[in-house]
Amino acid sequence: MITFNRPDGQSVNAYLAEPANVKDAPGVVVIQEWWGLDDEVKAVANRLAEAGYRALVPDLYRGKVALEANEAEHLMNGLNFGDAASQDIRGAVQYLKATGSAKVAVTGFCMGGAL
Structure with missing residues (x-):
């Protein structure tokens, strides 16, 4: 796990997986x-x-x-989608670019696809 800063200065924990050859590797933010x-x-x-x-x-x-669907629904409904998109995801893209990835894509699954 790593920590990066959002554009507003708050920090976010994240999981980072890197290839064996990190030099010039493109980045992907996974939601x-x-x-x-x-x-x-x-x-x-x-x-x-x-x-x-x-x-x-x-x-x-x-x-x-979440381990159960009703818990996942509760967590998702409590998420501020605008803040997640404008701050968390943007900060993740900025982190990858600042640490060596000239190209960065964003992809998401389920709820993450909506962001």
């Missing part, structure tokens, strides 16, 4: 499903790293992970 920063989304980041990308997954729920 979680409604479950949170769980093992499944970490596995997606790890597969992207194996394919040569630096994959960064910001922890949008600040350490909370």
Whole structure:
């Protein structure tokens, strides 16, 4: 896990998976499903790293992970989508660019696709 700063200066924890050859590797910000920063989304980041990308997954729920659908729905409904998009995701892109990725993409799954 790493920590990066949002544009507003607040810090966000994130999972970072990197390829064996990090030099000039493009970056991908991976946005979680409604479950949170769980093992499944970490596995997606790890597969992207194996394919040569630096994959960064910001922890949008600040350490909370849902185990049941009703809990996931509660966490998702409590998420400020505008703040997540304009601050967390933007900060993640800026972090990857500042640390060596000239090109950065953003992808998301389930709830993350909406962001």
